[in-house]
Amino acid sequence: MRLAVVYSRASLGIQAPLVTVETHLSAGLPGFTIVGLPETAVKESKDRVRSAILNSQFDFPSRRITINLAPADLPKEGGRFDLPIALGILAASQQIPCNALHTYEFVGELALSGKLHAIHGTLPVALASRKANRTLVLPLQNAEEAALPGDNHILAATHLLDVSAHLIQKIPLNSYVRQNPSVTESTAAQLDLAEVKGQMHAKRALEITAAGGHGLLMMGPPGTGKTMLASRLPSILPPLSLDEALEVIAIHSVSRNHQPRLPFGQRPFRAPHHTASASALVGGGSYPRPGEVSLAHNGVLFLDELPEFDRRVLEVLREPLESGTILISRATRQTEFPARFQLVAAMNPCPCGYLGDLKRRCQCTLDQIKRYRSRLSGPLLDRIDMQVEVPALPIETLSFSHTLPEENSDVVLKRVISAVERQHARALKQNARLTNREIQQYCVLEPKTHQFVTQAIEKLGLSARSYHRILKLARTIADLEGSDTVNHEHIIEALSFRKIEQLSGPK
Ligand SMILES: Nc1ncnc2c1ncn2[C@@H]1O[C@H](COP(=O)(O)OP(=O)(O)OP(=O)(O)O)[C@@H](O)[C@H]1O
Ligand SMILES: [Mg+2]
Ligand SMILES: [Zn+2]
Structure with a gap:
């Protein structure tokens, strides 16, 4: 009886929680069961995994195969678990070595031929596996995105055979390096x-x-x-x-x-x-x-x-x-x-x-x-x-x-x-996201100006929330001018952009 444990990752919002794929081979009537509340898609993966293993010239063990995807309550859709399931079966049947598997995470959908197909949500997987300090093995089509964070340890493969050859230490997979490592990729000509x-x-x-x-x-x-x-x-x-x-x-x-x-x-x-x-x-x-x-x-x-x-x-x-x-x-x-x-x-x-x-x-x-x-x-x-x-x-x-x-x-x-740089130097964020406390701290008005704003708000019938919005706007106007303080002119311009009273319709 053999047990193999392979790590993979699910997709939950923009998180990628760890999924442990346990494979157990036991005596008894040959069978293939996947447990852990998998969706239809995971059930379909049984057929793909079986064909991929056979078409890669491995044996599909004629034993009782039980796969457990844990934890059971994670959404486990899509073919992303094909590769870890196939590797679990190969490891449990001693066709590939088990000892180093825990240092890897695997995601990827298998074609019947054993070729690897891309999955969705690669970047969250890459970020999470980097945090867990494991090497991520995934389909080549996903590698560019997975390598975006820069210092990841990513291995890209195109076929189940590439992955097994790497694990058998016959032909190692090369670490994937992004072609274009700059933060901003060249963008198409924008409208001016x-x-x-x-x-x-x-x-x-x-x-x-x-x-x-x-x-x-x-x-x-x-x-x-x-x-x-x-x-x-x-x-x-x-x-x-x-x-x-x-x-x-x-x-x-x-x-x-x-x-x-x-x-x-x-x-x-x-x-x-x-x-x-x-x-x-x-x-x-x-x-x-x-x-x-x-x-x-x-x-x-x-x-x-x-x-x-x-x-x-x-x-x-x-x-x-x-x-x-x-x-x-x-x-x-x-x-x-x-x-x-x-x-x-x-x-x-x-x-x-x-x-x-x-x-x-x-x-x-x-x-x-x-x-x-x-x-x-x-x-x-x-x-x-x-x-x-x-x-x-x-x-x-x-x-x-x-x-x-x-x-x-x-x-x-x-x-x-340059206005954004001023904002970041001051509050580490753009003015629209200032909290009320930060507004009080960074948008200090002279008494005369303060009185002017309150009167204007009353006259225009604006809400209390408007007060803070006007101060934030005025702060940005001052930042565009390179001014540390918010003055009367900034407030007047900010008020000119609050025409909400006209929008409530003709009286
Ligand atoms: N200020 C402008 N400068 C140059 N071209 C303009 C200008 N305003 C309108 N146009 C021309 O008119 C066309 C229609 O403009 P646009 O679609 O932006 O109008 P709109 O204000 O969105 O109108 P609508 O209310 O019907 O949606 C533009 O494609 C452009 O050719
Ligand atoms: Mg329009
Ligand atoms: Zn009209």
Whole structure:
């Protein structure tokens, strides 16, 4: 009777908890059982493992084979356990040596031929195995992502035979080294802010948003450049730190969307369509997958045509906006995903779009406008730091603009980066994330200015929460100017971005 123990890792949120794969061979009628509450996918892996072993010219032991995946209550989906199960069988039947197995962790799905196929959620596995000080063996297709943290001990293989040859010490696998070890991978040419003519107020708002990590709502008639502006925000966002970049990749790694992988070090920019469901936005599924709010973690969630989103869908944003995380509850378990994103949104002022426009008349009735606006709840709007109007431009601005060169994104990005550096030196984070205590500490106002803000808040009918948001905004404005103190002008500019009273609709 033989017992073999092989280590592997499950996928739980963006964690990768350890799974011990125990293989026991005993006398009795030949059979193959996997215990530990495995899902259908794990049961299917029995067939793959058997074929892979046979097709790799090993013996499939005609004994009673019992595999236990422990702990039993972890989600164990997917073929990721094929490789450790196969190795467990080979070790228990003494076809490969057992003694060094405990220094490794294995993940990988097997094809019937014994070839290794990629799995999801590699980066969390790599981070966890590094912490546990074991060597990670995985499919070659997953190696690039697993090696992102840099100093990992990663062995990449393409076939079950490669792994066994390594364990038999016949042909060692080489340590995988990333091809491109820099933090920021070269990114595709981005859209440039200079392509947007005029709209200085909105551009200023965009710069402040980028610098402080604030939320932004742009409102204006059709065709004034709102979508254009928002899609150029990534070109002025500050670079991610290494840890932030790893968090981003870890989330994208466990999600199942097969879009091209986000370049490492790039802030995500997610723009779900307004028909998106609540679960697409916050995440879900029987094995919870991250939704748009998590895929936008450390980056931007852009909701274009904000009032077109289902109101219930918008309400679910309140939790992550407040806490920076999202909890997905299922009957069997709860999974938490990070969801600290900047919310950027765009909308027309009314259903026809032309309310307040100087040239075209709005065709909407008061009732229609009220209904349109009421789709956005006050508490949601209250959580967006800045509102800015994006008015229709005089036609000259668009046509003769070549006489007035617009600023390039690179120039703006330089200012943003130096403002972010000031914030990090002060509080190790961007201003939008300052706590109330930190606001008190870092946004000290002169008595005169303080009195001015409180009066303004009262006059504009803003909430108490607004007070803190205005101070944070003013802090960012001061940082962009390189000023240590927040002064009267900074506060006045910050107030100009709180137009929430207009959004509650015509009285
Ligand atoms: N400020 C601008 N500078 C240069 N081009 C502009 C500007 N505003 C609008 N345009 C042109 O108009 C097109 C529409 O702009 P955009 O889609 O950004 O408008 P929008 O404000 O999002 O409108 P809607 O409310 O209908 O969504 C752009 O593709 C661009 O060609
Ligand atoms: Mg648009
Ligand atoms: Zn209208």
